[in-house]
Amino acid sequence: xxxxxxxxxxxxxxxxxxxxxxxxxxxxxxxxxxxxxxxxxxxxxxxxxxxxxxxxx
Amino acid sequence: xxxxxxxxxxxxxxxxxxxxxxxxxxxxxxxxxxxxxxxxxxxxxxxxxxxxxxxxxxxxxxxxxxxxxxxxxxxxxxxxxxxxxxxxxxxxxxxxxxxxxxxxxx
Amino acid sequence: xxxxxxxxxxxxxxxxxxxxxxxxxxxxxxxxxxxxxxxxxxxxxxxxxxxxxxxxxxxxxxxxxxxxxxxxxxxxxxxxxxxxxxxxxxxxxxxxxxxx
Numbered sequence: 001x002x003x004x005x006x007x008x009x010x011x012x013x014x015x016x017x018x019x020x021x022x023x024x025x026x027x028x029x030x031x032x033x034x035x036x037x038x039x040x041x042x043x044x045x046x047x048x049x050x051x052x053x054x055x056x057x
Numbered sequence: 058x059x060x061x062x063x064x065x066x067x068x069x070x071x072x073x074x075x076x077x078x079x080x081x082x083x084x085x086x087x088x089x090x091x092x093x094x095x096x097x098x099x100x101x102x103x104x105x106x107x108x109x110x111x112x113x114x115x116x117x118x119x120x121x122x123x124x125x126x127x128x129x130x131x132x133x134x135x136x137x138x139x140x141x142x143x144x145x146x147x148x149x150x151x152x153x154x155x156x157x158x159x160x161x162x163x
Numbered sequence: 164x165x166x167x168x169x170x171x172x173x174x175x176x177x178x179x180x181x182x183x184x185x186x187x188x189x190x191x192x193x194x195x196x197x198x199x200x201x202x203x204x205x206x207x208x209x210x211x212x213x214x215x216x217x218x219x220x221x222x223x224x225x226x227x228x229x230x231x232x233x234x235x236x237x238x239x240x241x242x243x244x245x246x247x248x249x250x251x252x253x254x255x256x257x258x259x260x261x262x263x
Contacts, residue, residue, distance in 0.1 A: 002155040009175060009263060015083065015109055022151035034178050041178075041185035048259050049164055049191070055081075055160045056262035076255050088171070088199045095247020099255045159260045161169065 002027045005051035011035040016057035027053070076101040079154055081108050081162040089163035090121035097128055104157070106150055107134040107142060165192040167257030169250065170201035175263040180209050182261070187218045194253045196245075198224035201263075205233045205242070214241040222249040 004027040006020050011033055023029050030047065032039050039047070048054055078101055082089040086107070096103045105125060112134075114122055125132055126141075134142045135150055145153075154160055166186045170179060183193050195213065197204055202223055204210040214221040222243035228235055235244065243249065254260055 004155065007261060009172075009178075018147070019108070019151065022148055023154065025148075026152055027155055034175070041181035042188065045166070045182060045185045045189055045191065048166065048261065051259075053155060053157070053160060054259050054261055055154075055162055057162055073255070078254055085171075085199065092171075092198065092247060092250060096251045096254060098248045098251045101251065101255055159167075159254055159257075161254075161260065161262055163171065163262070 002053060003051045004029050004053045004055065005047055006031045007054065007056045008033040008035065009056055013057075019057070023055075076158045077156065078103045078159045078161065079157040080105045081160065082106065082112070083108055083110075083163060085163060086112055087116075087118040087121060090118060090125060092161075092163065093130065094121055094124055094128070097130060103130055105130055105132045106145075107132065107136060107139055108150075110136055111138040112142075164258040165194060165256060167253045167260035168193060168195045169253070169260060169262045170195060170197040170204060171199040171262060173200050173203035173207070176204060176207055176210050179204075179263055180213065182263075183213050183216075183219065187216060191218070193219045194257055195219065195221040196223070196250045196253045197221075198227045198247075198250065200231070202227040202231050202233045205235055205238060211239060211242060214239050222253075224250070 004023055006029055078096055080089060080093045093103055093105050132142045133145050135145060135147045137144055186193050205223060213219050222245040225244040
């Protein structure tokens with residue numbers, strides 16, 4: 001299954017939530033909300049390259 | 058024997074592999090379409106998806122859209138109000154996205 | 164590997180700097196292309212300083228910079244005032260592209 005990393009640049013919104021839900025049915029999706037600063041940047045970079053695809057919403 | 062399905066692009070020095078790029082057009086439609094036009098300059102495959110709303114196809118936006126169509130760029134939408142574009146339901150668009158190398162939501 | 168950073172807003176400079184530096188620390192190359200509202204960051208010292216780092220290439224859409232009226236006086240020669248072709252080249256060569 002494709003590993004897809006979804007980055008929320010400005011936090012969650014209804015539009016991105018709907019698309020991420022649709023993608024979750026076909027991909028292994030991980031969502032990171034950049035606004036919450038929960039993931040250190042070095043770990044984020046690792047996740048970006050460990051994922052097959054990255055989408056910034 | 059291993060068979061490579063990579064697409065070779067003779068227009069790029071060295072015949073590099075063609076990238077597949079999806080542009081997801083959301084709020085700033087004119088700039089998203091202008092960028093889409095630029096992305097085809099190295100002969101990568103670029104598909105455009107107008108998401109969730111009607112394209113305000115006036116002025117520069119209309120010009121960019123027209124040029125994209127002239128360049129045979131596929132412009133698809135999940136919004137039935139967008140005339141002249143291939144309609145695809147959201148699930149079908151989502152299903153297609155993993156096949157792209159880059160997905161640029163604008 | 165190569166990380167492409169398409170910068171089309173001026174809202175995320177901390178993330179841009181943090182991600183760019185973290186990628187370099189992991190021995191990745193970073194290519195940055197700024198356009199649209201992102202061209203405003205040409206006036207942000209933290210952003211433009213990234214162009215001086217080993218492993219970073221930075222270009223900006225000259226059309227956007229003009230439209231926005233960004234002050235490009237004294238801009239480092241390492242920041243290429245460019246066209247959308249540079250974005251196409253970045254997307255072509257990058258292994259991953261993020262948009263901020």
